[in-house]
Amino acid sequence: MTEALKLTDLAKSFPVGRGFLGGARGAVKAVHPITLSVRKGETLGIVGESGCGKSTLARMLVGLLKPTSGTIEIEGEAFATADPAAFGRRIQYVFQDPISSLNPRKTIRQIMEAPLKRLHNMPAEARKERIAEIFDSVNLREEFLDRYPHEFSGGQAQRIGIARALAASARILILDEPVSALDVSVQAQVLNLLADLRAAFDLTYLFISHDLAVVEAVSDRIAVLYFGSVVELGPAEEVFATPRHPYTRLLADSAPVVGRPLAAPEAAGTDLPDPLNPPPGCAFAGRCPHATDRCRSEVPRLEPIGDHARVACFHPLPA
Amino acid sequence: MTGFFQLLARNRLALAGGVVLSLVILLALVTPLLPLADPDVTDTANRFKLPFSEGALLGTDHLGRDLLSRLLWGTRLSLAVGFAAAIVAATIGSAIGIVAGFYGGRTDNLIMRGVDMLMAFPYILLALAIVAALGPGLFNALIAVAAVNVPFFARNIRGITVGIAHKEFVDAARLAGLSNTRIIVSEVLPNVIPVIVIAMSTTIGWMILETAGLSFLGLGSQPPQADLGSMLGEARSALITNPHTSIVPGLMILVIVMSINLLGDGVRDALDPRLKSGALSRPMAATRVDRKGPLPAPTGAGLLEVQGLQTQFHIKDRVYRAVGGVDLHVAKGECLGIIGESGSGKSVTALSVMGLVASPPGVITGGAAHYEGEDLIGAPYRRLRGMRGRNVAYIFQDPLATLHPLYRVGDQLIEAIRAHRPIGREEGRRKAVELLTAVRIPNPEKRIANYPHEMSGGMRQRVGIAMALANDPDIIIADEPTTALDVTVQAQVLTILDDLRRSRGLAIIFITHDFGVVAQLCDRVAVMYAGRIVEEGRTADILGAPRHPYTARLMACVPEVGGGKRRLEAIAGLPPVVDRLPEGCAFAERCLKAQEACRRDEIPLVRDGASAVRCLYPNDPSREAAE
Ligand SMILES: Nc1ncnc2c1ncn2[C@@H]1O[C@H](COP(=O)(O)OP(=O)(O)O)[C@@H](O)[C@H]1O
Ligand code: SF4
Ligand code: SF4
């Protein structure tokens, strides 16, 4: 068994337009059926723009949201109900905003103890030892334990968030934009720490970010998400270097790079399609320079291309 | 907690209210111990004695009962009932609010509809209806008053709880295995208690009044038992002939309600986090200026020339030197980048130019900002207001900070123009469409009728740029305008700004923390660290061969697309806090090249042609280039 995480046709829609007493009038598909697997010890990067469904996907994977359909298998075991406490021992979440992920009225010690007490029923003495151990591995001093969250900088708070995730003894971490609230110099510290922890504890990461360069620097494979679907999946070193999907290409061309002149690669609107009224064919057709009639009527499926990659496009770009 | 009491004590009115209320409560508590006449014994021979008469300090009422004794016993009862009602209402109301807010969905819907229905009745009618149903009596009055106040608590607390239930720390608690009940008790409750306290302190006065009202109508305390309301009610018939029987309980009600409300307002202000950081005073219209020493004379460099700018924040007894002597200039059609990590003083530098730093706690303590030879710092507020938007316009990271949520974007654009010159309806509309076209918003004729929330983040930021352009400014100061945007949208916004400066000759000061953006947009760049510029020069020079160790290390931290999986360079440690800047170089703590001399004296910004660097041992550009 080498698969840490396996999703099969995982999808989520949200009801919208509540009527009297909560009857829903319609549904928005936030995540279209996604089938993916993450190997043990691997870092899978997930990129996409705001509103493309990254966080919805992530929240389903830890049981914070109930999928509309599809299944989640963690380390070979199917998790049918959305129960964060059941997921918590296997898979944990590191939040984007490090400060607001810590209860302002609790000390760091109280925050760190919760998973040990509730998930592992650990006695007080053992808890103390374990917390010391974890704090050591994320380079935090033990004297921080009796302080309150507001006393910490963003980078320190994020280390505490990571420490809490480790305390649950989960071997899979969902990292949801873990460094986008941090300054670059601190961002590098946290990313390097994450790399060290992965090696030391044999962890598997799902690394979500909108920053292509960061994702590329930390991932083994990258999945590109657009409008709730994976449009391209491939080895990290190839996805942005030789994009096969026109949207991936657009992303790669838009990232500001020293030495490349400014050119908006796209003149028309950049808005995602209306989720209440999705287009019948490829969701990217409205922005795609290669769109044909087929693209506008038929939904492309994620198909293998080349040796390692997969792409959801009728006219993939040449390698 | 001590901070809370200090803030409370600073507020004189609240302090006075607190003292008076404490006295009243103390009196009520010791009433049984005082040598008072029996409050309920009638003595019709001695009815309506005036205050200060023999044996009755406050006189007697229509049945000859001692008013002082009745007043104190009545106050005791009224306070007790008022407090009890407040506690009951707060407990039940908050519980309802927390449950509704936390579980949301159908539970919330049902509960809140019920609460809305209760709130639709005028509360005094509702209270009357409840007492009518239960029968008169003090206990029933208490129930009625508590019941009519439950919706108020339920509503307020629900609102707060909804916000907290969606906080990330609640999700984190779920993942740590906490049950919903436990999350409510240990995560939600501690965060709503301050709000409950505020709500109680602002309503308890009313509840005492409402109870008195019911007793006044004869529905509360029953004779002969005295509470303030029933005393007032019984005195009604003698209001004209013997006013003292009404005045005595009336004054007491006034004193209690006033003191509670003053104290309650104080509690609210002290617990309100927005007031925590600053003083309790209102912000000034423009930043306070308190410059000592001679002012720099303009040298004529550029359209806007900032010289030796120093801006500080005075908070309690600390002085934060957010900007510690910054020089920069920007010419027509030029784009100057300011780059640095958060807290390095980029925003404060930008805001100081037009006096937009909040005062208190902000103070500009030195330097000048010359615009066409005129010093903007220290210019009177009227002058600054005339120039804001007209000569120097700002674009912020969050366009919602400048857009009003309740007005259509077209109307806001017209309003921005009207602030500086009169413009008719038709012309205004035309101009608004023109501005939206300039920032490449598709379908501008339709879009002017949109509200900000109907637009995506990228569209809103374009409207933000259109607002900045509304009065044809010469200078635009853009503070991280693309930081919150997706890369594809960012590329478009940057292109728009670049076109505008070329077509209109705009001078742009562009604040960012992204070297890629600087490279693509800016002609020159200034790097800031701990409130000062550490390196400045042409963009190509600096990015090609950074001379300051900080610039070089910072650039190395930034991953670039195309580099593959790798370990990143990091800079150990954190920037210094600007209220405790070290002697000498602020970067010395983290610098690999630091020497003894670096920590000794102020390091000057040394100019050499177009570039300048603040370092004793700068990297050698020619050697770097050769490597
Ligand atoms: N309103 C304020 N009150 C107190 N301190 C402030 C305020 N605004 C900024 N500061 C302080 O001033 C310094 C510089 O902040 P800022 O200019 O916002 O940095 P940047 O824009 O580079 O991120 C920081 O130490 C910050 O904490
Ligand atoms: S399927 Fe067609 S429209 Fe969609 S990305 Fe491919 S070429 Fe473009
Ligand atoms: S002055 Fe000294 S400590 Fe400061 S940056 Fe230069 S070499 Fe480093």
Ligand SMILES: [Mg+2]
């Ligand atoms: Mg800023």
